[in-house]
Amino acid sequence: MTANLVLIIGSTAALGQALAEEYAKTGCPLMLAARDLAAQREIAADLRLRYAMEIHEFFYDANDATSYHALIDSIVAVGIPRRLFFVVGAIGESDDLLGSGRGILDASQLPGYCKFNGGILAAVKRSRWDSRHFHRIGRRRSWTGGQSAVLCSQECLGYICTRGPATTPAARSRSLLGSAGVHR
Amino acid sequence: MKVRSAGSLRTPVRREQLSPWALRPTITGRVFRPAFVTEVPRYLQDVDGGLLPIGARTAYGDACVNPGGHHLDTVQLNKLLAFDDSAGRLTCRSGVTLKDLLSFSVPRGWFLQVVPGTMRSTVGGAFACDIHGKNHHVQGSFASTVSGIEIITADGQTRECSRDVNPELFWTTAGGLGQTGIITKLTIQLLKIESAWMVVRQVKTRDLDHTMTASESSDWPYSVSWIDSLARGRRLGRGVLMLGRHATADDMRHMSPSLAPFSDFTTTRISLPFFVPRWLTGSLMWRTLNGVYYHRHRASTEPFLTHFRPYFFPLDGVSHWNRIYGRKGFLEYQIAMPVAAASAVFREILERLSSSGNGSFVAGIKCFGAGNPGPLSFPIKGYTLAVDMRATGETQDLLLRRLDEAVALGGGRVYLVKDSRLTPSLVDAMYPRRREWAEKVNGYDPEGVFTSSLVRRLRLRS
Numbered sequence: 001m002t003a004n005l006v007l008i009i010g011s012t013a014a015l016g017q018a019l020a021e022e023y024a025k026t027g028c029p030l031m032l033a034a035r036d037l038a039a040q041r042e043i044a045a046d047l048r049l050r051y052a053m054e055i056h057e058f059f060y061d062a063n064d065a066t067s068y069h070a071l072i073d074s075i076v077a078v079g080i081p082r083r084l085f086f087v088v089g090a091i092g093e094s095d096d097l098l099g100s101g102r103g104i105l106d107a108s109q110l111p112g113y114c115k116f117n118g119g120i121l122a123a124v125k126r127s128r129w130d131s132r133h134f135h136r137i138g139r140r141r142s143w144t145g146g147q148s149a150v151l152c153s154q155e156c157l158g159y160i161c162t163r164g165p166a167t168t169p170a171a172r173s174r175s176l177l178g179s180a181g182v183h184r
Numbered sequence: 185m186k187v188r189s190a191g192s193l194r195t196p197v198r199r200e201q202l203s204p205w206a207l208r209p210t211i212t213g214r215v216f217r218p219a220f221v222t223e224v225p226r227y228l229q230d231v232d233g234g235l236l237p238i239g240a241r242t243a244y245g246d247a248c249v250n251p252g253g254h255h256l257d258t259v260q261l262n263k264l265l266a267f268d269d270s271a272g273r274l275t276c277r278s279g280v281t282l283k284d285l286l287s288f289s290v291p292r293g294w295f296l297q298v299v300p301g302t303m304r305s306t307v308g309g310a311f312a313c314d315i316h317g318k319n320h321h322v323q324g325s326f327a328s329t330v331s332g333i334e335i336i337t338a339d340g341q342t343r344e345c346s347r348d349v350n351p352e353l354f355w356t357t358a359g360g361l362g363q364t365g366i367i368t369k370l371t372i373q374l375l376k377i378e379s380a381w382m383v384v385r386q387v388k389t390r391d392l393d394h395t396m397t398a399s400e401s402s403d404w405p406y407s408v409s410w411i412d413s414l415a416r417g418r419r420l421g422r423g424v425l426m427l428g429r430h431a432t433a434d435d436m437r438h439m440s441p442s443l444a445p446f447s448d449f450t451t452t453r454i455s456l457p458f459f460v461p462r463w464l465t466g467s468l469m470w471r472t473l474n475g476v477y478y479h480r481h482r483a484s485t486e487p488f489l490t491h492f493r494p495y496f497f498p499l500d501g502v503s504h505w506n507r508i509y510g511r512k513g514f515l516e517y518q519i520a521m522p523v524a525a526a527s528a529v530f531r532e533i534l535e536r537l538s539s540s541g542n543g544s545f546v547a548g549i550k551c552f553g554a555g556n557p558g559p560l561s562f563p564i565k566g567y568t569l570a571v572d573m574r575a576t577g578e579t580q581d582l583l584l585r586r587l588d589e590a591v592a593l594g595g596g597r598v599y600l601v602k603d604s605r606l607t608p609s610l611v612d613a614m615y616p617r618r619r620e621w622a623e624k625v626n627g628y629d630p631e632g633v634f635t636s637s638l639v640r641r642l643r644l645r646s
Binding site for chain 1: 219220222263264265266267277288
């Protein structure tokens with residue numbers, strides 16, 4: 001496991017961007033994965049310029065099973081992340097994806113998974129899905145539904161509500177991430 | 185309130201209340217905030233009521249609102265894309281604010297060559313309004329610092345343009361009020377600086393002639409005069425000329441050795457949490473405040489150091505300062521006049537405003553250098569005068585219309601970005617290349633996808 005390495009799947013979602021920036025500020029090297037590579041490249045370029053940091057970019061599409069295996073291989077090649085964020089809302093508009101479990105990263109396939117400090121984190125944004133879907137992500141879960149978001153993990157580290165006064169989803173996520181203290 | 189989940193669009197469209205910085209007019213419109221440029225072309229279809237690209241809405245007038253129509257807010261297109269540290273060339277998305285950009289560039293020893301009076305504007309907005317700064321007489325306007333842009337036109341095509349490549353689109357867009365398309369990327373040439381501090385000198389001026397002569401004769405790169413817009417008689421146009429230049433490493437060593445050249449400026453940020461009642465902001469209050477401010481300055485000061493933030497952006501230190509004029513908002517009467525007519529017209533304007541009690545603390549005069557090839561760009565060789573005043577209604581409108589006529593007669597023009605009340609009859613006199621601009625814009629957008637309240641009110645595209 002690489003010290004401080006953070007993997008964010010769904011890095012182009014507002015919540016993913018906010019998480020990436022919060023960790024970038026603290027100097028953590030990042031692994032970003034998303035299906036929109038052009039958008040992800042832009043995010044990575046911005047973070048590299050502002051924080052002069054190491055960022056690895058990967059393709060991952062929950063609808064594409066082959067990308068799942070490629071992602072696992074890429075992650076292993078770079079190093080096992082200390083923390084993993086899965087922005088579930090980034091999966092797409094189909095409700096079935098989560099229900100079927102297709103496309104959900106099974107962290108047990110990552111060597112060294114059991115040594116994860118803090119476990120798997122899932123940041124869930126504005127989801128309408130039933131809480132039973134989160135069994136696959138973490139044994140402990142926290143869920144409020146509606147417009148809210150949850151950090152769900154084996155050891156639940158925090159909770160984010162996407163409702164708030166900030167103008168943009170990214171700003172909203174950022175301010176609330178700060179108060180949730182997830183990056184400390 | 186969520187209106188619709190826009191089908192193929194990832195980002196929802198919302199119905200929101202919007203107003204420009206001067207708080208008039210307040211309108212309701214649909215707002216779409218794309219997270220990435222790839223989402224933009226899809227939004228160009230089915231925009232009933234027209235579409236207006238907007239940034240931070242720091243324009244004072246209705247140039248940044250489209251009542252009943254759509255707004256494409258670039259606030260999330262805020263990524264820095266590339267930076268050449270040796271040449272000072274920065275490429276970024278159009279929603280990057282000047283504040284964000286300066287926070288990035290100043291510690292690296294680079295500054296924007298042209299800045300307006302606020303850091304809250306976006307670079308895309310600064311280009312579309314072709315904003316000017318305190319150094320227009322030597323540097324020109326914002327477009328002169330931009331080496332190229334990327335724009336998505338009404339047909340959904342992404343086009344690159346610059347002074348050399350597709351210059352017609354470049355100059356039609358500079359000061360083109362968002363009518364040619366959605367600016368998505370800019371490459372900006374920055375200015376090398378040796379510190380984040382400014383060397384400033386202030387000169388007290390006794391009347392309008394003195395203010396204008398002192399402005400013109402200074403050889404400092406930055407120059408602007410605060411004026412007492414409510415002074416009358418022989419004091420008319422009195423003020424304080426504020427000259428500035430970027431402090432060099434030598435300046436820092438000699439003037440304040442203990443100060444780190446790129447130290448940040450921290451101050452307690454004040455916020456105006458409510459609208460100030462109108463009875464409190466009458467001309468008596470402004471006259472008193474102006475008098476106190478004028479008299480606390482000595483005739484001339486020795487150069488001193490101040491951070492770039494309070495020098496360039498003093499009003500940014502007070503959040504929501506626009507609330508000081510009350511709920512009905514305010515207007516800024518900003519005009520540019522050629523040298524020959526400037527003194528007489530300024531005198532007439534200041535006399536009429538002062539005698540009618542229209543004025544406030546925020547007023548200034550500065551020199552303009554030559555204009556640029558942008559047909560709708562505001563600056564012309566001469567002077568500019570700007571006076572803020574609370575909006576009071578019909579009598580004020582009539583007064584300003586008379587002043588508009590004097591301005592047009594003298595070969596001057598009203599700044600469209602600050603305007604919310606000009607009538608179409610004077611536009612062609614003030615902007616003689618308006619028709620040429622309209623023809624070009626209509627060529628890029630034949631179906632009239634892009635529009636705004638200002639464009640419709642002044643029939644700019646007809």
